[in-house]
Amino acid sequence: MTTSTPILEVRGIVKRYPGVTALGGVSLSIHSGEVVAVIGENGAGKSTLMKVLGGIVRPDEGEILHDGKPVQIDSVNRSVELGIGFIHQELNPLDNLDVAGNVFLGREPSKWGLIDYRKMHADTARLLEQLALPISVDTPLTRLSLAQRQMVEIAKALSLNARVLIMDEPTSSLTLSETARLLQVVRDLREKGVGVVYISHRLGEVTEVADRVVALKDGQNAGALARDEIDHDRMVRLMVGRDLERMTLPSYGTSGDVRLSVQGLRTNRYPSKEVSFEVRAGEIFCLAGLVGAGRSEVVQTIFGADPALNGVISIDGAPVRSGNLREAIAAGIGLVPEDRREVGLLVDWNIRENMTLPNLRDFSSKGLVQRGAEEVAAAAQSKALAVKSPSTQVRCANLSGGNQQKVVLGKWLLSKPKLLILDEPTRGVDVGAKAEIYEIMRRLTNEGVAVLMVSSDMEEVLGVSDRIGVMHEGSLSGTLTRAEATEEKIMRLAVGRNDE
């Protein structure tokens, strides 16, 4: 164990919000050249603690020591001065700037107040190369997928040359190979003596990279694990307070009738490629692939959010008009999108209002909303999903990431779809909740619903799907049943090698 003075140490941090104590006296220390993983259920207070270090949230009580000396971190700038870099859980990249502009935002290299574009571009290019991100530095952000944006955010944090780097769920929308690359970056940083705080709900990664694990529960320290104590079950026990079984679902043997059929679908993103597949009632079909393979594009097109260039989408044999969301919804399709803050939720609205939005008419009579009925349904749904919040009147912006995800899910469950599309359904969701979500998926399929899932989490892909379609650059490079599937096979297909 390290005995030197930690670079950063917090003691007894308390942060209260109306009705919630997000942090109830948490302590944490970070040493040079160490990767500390902070784990905990959704809403445990991980992000809040990090925001305290980042100068975004001011604690009500507690002290912060920097190199052993007490400091106040009252602004983002102060935090940066202290050598703290931060990758936020909920990304807020500026889509009116390009990649380099985002990476160096707030710290543009300059001469006489004018931006030194040459240096900025060169430095950005270097970082992108380090992350093996094949995009050019002047790509407008609007043209990047969520995952690519996350990589840009990581590049930004790296450019800080921080002494302490906080990564709040950096891999939540990354696939295996990007994750592997990121973990390599983390190891390199550790070599260089950087202290890294690593927050993730993917416990596999944590096992791989962490030197120490600190668990939070309900805003309190719930225990710690040293390097050689770290394993999946111990972590789960610290977080949840009891044992949980591994999250795999029994594969569903028999399949029902074809629920969704996609024939010759061409999307805007990959206009020259066609995709065809079917999902049966009672089946969980998963689209796997690398970042940017076009999975989200395909499911958004099925949902009608984007128009298809070509192809036929039908539900129970009846074709659905392309590019028309409402018709898709009327045909029984629901989508839990990957970008929950932008399109999944109205983050300023409360849980009740969000959950009932798609099918408000079911809670209304003569065009007028029956608030009572609405409340009953929303409350029941949040209870069923174990959303952690005092009531359904809480603004979704004030919920932790995982709980927000449950609200989006609840919103579509309330509208009883025939085909539920889940794009990264457990992004940022804790182990306990993941298990619950998988249960729900299985319950749905047992009721005859078809589930189409996009996932970048290999454990999830292998543990939950009945069949797996792997995409590579806009086309399906292969389909595997659960029994056939292995990590290697999926990866081979994902990079476009189909050598059966």
Next chain:
Amino acid sequence: MKGLIRKETGIFVLLVVLCLVTALKEPRFLSAQNLVNTSRLIGLYGIFSIGAGLVIITGGIDLSVGSMFALLGVLLAMWLSEKHWSPMLAIAAVLALGTALGTFHAFLITKLRMQPFIVTLCGLLFYRGMARFIANDETKGFGGAQGFESLQKFATGSLFGLPMPVVILLVVSLIMGVLLHRSVWGRHLFAAGRNEEAARYSGINTVRVIGSTYVIGGFLAAIAGILIAFYTNSISPSGHGNFYELYGIAAAVLGGCSLRGGEGSIVGILLGTILLQVLRNLVIFLNIPSSLEFAVIGAVILIGVLADQTLSRRAALRRTT
């Protein structure tokens, strides 16, 4: 929701204080006659301010109402006094035209995806020009003309002691209040105004919802336009309704509608309208020189909003700590 109620309390208190101060200095301020006069104006302005507010809740803006008043007013006067149309027909035509113009804005904004500011700015310019052209730059009015006295009486008269514009405003507020705050349409409107993409992903027909506010705005502008025309009794195409779009927007914003969309209430818009009219009225009753009228209105609004904000922030702080 709580935020909204608090917002409205602030402006309500400001209003009460202003009225008390003025009434103390000049009791005639509260005379029946003045209440009738002022409430008539509140009726006229309130009707189109509600339209302005609805559009603002969608995150849009409507700059065209002032010019629409000129165009509709000129046409109404010409149809009635020069072409001698039947009052029913003329009114129906004005209402239809107002609604059609609103629908046209809705089409450009939601279907062709033009910016509301540009579309309605062009409306502001175009309708004003058309009004002047059609009227050949002459003032049109209802002067000594005949055949529509009962319509005129209706528009300028009273019902149960309430001036007709107030009666109409009450009806409009009631309907729009229920629609906005209780109906599915209203909920969808707030959703589309707050985050159009997210609303669309929830299956809301954002085109129809957002578009509908411009249509309603056009219809309400037509009603207000008719009442204002009969109130002034004459319509100078170049000046009639100038700046009214700003009054409507100001009433809505004062009443808590956010220009970023997704926020606002009918009660708030009404209070905003009342505040603006009371301020105008009070300048005269307090013997403030005409030249200072605007300065007083500007200063009171600023101080009022500031005080309101400070108070409510304090209250919020007290709640959290």
Next chain:
Amino acid sequence: MKGLIRKETGIFVLLVVLCLVTALKEPRFLSAQNLVNTSRLIGLYGIFSIGAGLVIITGGIDLSVGSMFALLGVLLAMWLSEKHWSPMLAIAAVLALGTALGTFHAFLITKLRMQPFIVTLCGLLFYRGMARFIANDETKGFGGAQGFESLQKFATGSLFGLPMPVVILLVVSLIMGVLLHRSVWGRHLFAAGRNEEAARYSGINTVRVIGSTYVIGGFLAAIAGILIAFYTNSISPSGHGNFYELYGIAAAVLGGCSLRGGEGSIVGILLGTILLQVLRNLVIFLNIPSSLEFAVIGAVILIGVLADQTLSRRAALRRTT
């Protein structure tokens, strides 16, 4: 960046077409004298439109410039013609006052977190009222007064054949262009305008960046105010500058500044200003009746923006397929 250039191409083409058509019908449109006249107006309007544009890029709005022109103009005239201040002092005082008013707006908006619309609406009302009060509702001007002929000559004169307002506009555009598109400040401005919170999380002092645009806006309004005062030579406190805020905003929006913030360019604002002035000028040269002036301007803008949008959307489609 590419998007911006496309946006500007559209309005540029529209401009060229309009000029060609007009010049063909009436060659005097391209006469040196007309170019000088029109460019002088472009100079006057361009200067404050840049201020309007900067504020819009932060997601704000400035409704107060028109009234500021009245207040500053009245004061300038009184200081020079009635109080006989030295021209230097008077100019310095006007510039300082304009900047101070801008700073006051900035303070209310960024520190007290009031809505830009409300703050500057109150400014619109208050400054107009102050102008009328100070001038005692009398028109002020530089009439036959003496002692500042050289200043007057400077403001209304030319440099290398270019009217002074154009020279100043060029200088302002150059400086603001570099600042907005090349400097760190400009970058932070775009960031704060698009997403204030994200900008703050990146360590940008959003209060200072956003506030600075109102300060610059106030300063530019003061410059424009001085030039406009000398251009009209007469300042009627109740009418001077009416609606100018709308011209500034319209120029910026036409030139591609989005009212949602985070988008815009100096070149665009300049093109927007030029378009508005050329339209006004062309109405006279094409012998279009006065009454149709607004209708023509409105229609051309609408059609132009629509065509531009349709074309660029087609181009975008072609690129992806």
Next chain:
Amino acid sequence: VGCGDKGAATAEGTTTGSTTPPATTDNKTGKTLHLAFVTNNSSDFWTIARKGTEKADKELSDVEVDFKMPSDGTAATQTQILDDLVTKGEDGIAVSPVDPKNETAELDKVAGSTLVFTQDSDAPESKRTCYVGTDNVAAGRMAADEVKKALPGGGKIMVFVGKSDAQNAKERFQGLSDALKGSNIQILGLLTDDTDRVRAKANVSDTLVKTPDVAGLVGLWSYNGPAILSAVKDANKTGKVKIIAFDEEADTLAGVKDGSIDATIVQQPFEFGYQAITMMAKYLKGDKSVVPAEKKIIVPTQAIHKDSVEAFSKKLAELKGK
């Protein structure tokens, strides 16, 4: 008959000026004269003036008239229009300056390249060649006389106008208050409405409530008459409060006819238009005698009462060509 004969000498009280007979001499060179008529805003008043210019235009085959109205009534817009007209190559411009004192420099500049007449409002210090129009101070005095006649026992009056900083408003108010000085009539104040007719009417309504003993209401701009009348009617005070208006809006004339308005002071905008154009044409063709020595042609104003309104309306309808 040259207009000069009429000249500044025309006394107050003359009946409506007869239109000057058409100029008979056609331009021998055959070159068309481009003449412009620029107003100070876009009110109705000017549509009557326009008929005058049109009449002149029709009569003179070699003259083409351009009629321009600065819609917002500001000096800025007017300056732009003047500059544009000069560039366009107008041979003569008759303008009603928004702000004569301060537009003098601009007028001088314009006069450097083309013939300039002022009409409706004069700019005596400028290099304009001649003024054709009303004496607004005298018109104000005329209104004062009417007030005195209507209120022999004296009383309080309120005055209404669009913008009190407009030249004609200033002069009329000045004439009115000068003439009432020392009389038993007290002016309570001057309320402005920025040409918004809703506010114009609200101002009157408010006044009637606030000062119930107000005895007279004077409207200085054309629409103030109808606004006053309609507010007074609403308050059921028709006849109890005396009204003096300006100009010839339809409602005003109707009010005079039924006795609810005591008098309205009218100008002769038709003459402004007709005379300005014909005289500029003559002047440009070499007949400098049209301009009198005083360089001023005062077109008289007239007070219209119940007894004269019928005839006046008929005349007006003829002029407007209806």
